[in-house]
Amino acid sequence: MGNEEVDIILEFARGEEKAFRVLYDRYAVALRYFAAKYVSDENVIEDILQDAFVALWEKRTEFRVENAVKAYLYKVVRHDCLNLIRHKQVENKYAEKILQEGDEAESFLDQILESEIFQVLLTVFDELSPACKEVYRMSLNGDSHEEIARKLNISINTVKKHKNNANHYMKERLKNVLSILLWIS
Known part of the structure; x- marks a missing residue:
C-alpha cells in the first residue's frame, strides 16, 4: 500500500472533500459500468451512484484502506441495483x-358487495332456531334427508319441516336484499 493511498484514506476519514473527490474520480466510471449490468436507465444509475457515495461519506471514518472503500462501493451499488430490480418485479406483478381483475374500482365494489351479502346471509342464518340451523347446515353439506334424520335421531318428516321452515324464513327475510341485487345487476 503506497503512501498516496494511505494519505487519501486518512484525509477522507478526516472529512477532506478533496480526498472524497479523488475517490469519486477513481471509482465512478467503473461503478457506472457495473450498475449498467443491472439497470439500463442512466438517470437511475446516477441516483444509485450518488446514494452509494453519500453512504460512503457517512461511513468515512470506518475505512483504513482504499480496497475497503472500493469493496464497499461495489457492494452498495449491487445491493441498490438488486433492490430496484426486486421493486420493479413487485410493481409488475x-x-x-x-389488469387480470379488470377495472379496479368495479372489482373493489364487487368485493364490498359480496362481503355485505355474505354478512346479511350469515345474520339471517344465525336467526334460525338451533334445530332448523343444524338441519339446514347438514343439507348444505350434501347430507340427504335420510342421513340427517339418522344422525340427529329425528324423523324424515321433521327434517323436511325444519328445512321448509328455514327456507321460508330466509326467503322472507332476504326478499328485499334479492330485490336490491336484481336492481343493481
Missing part, C-alpha cells in the same frame, strides 16, 4: 394482477 401488482400491475398484472390489477
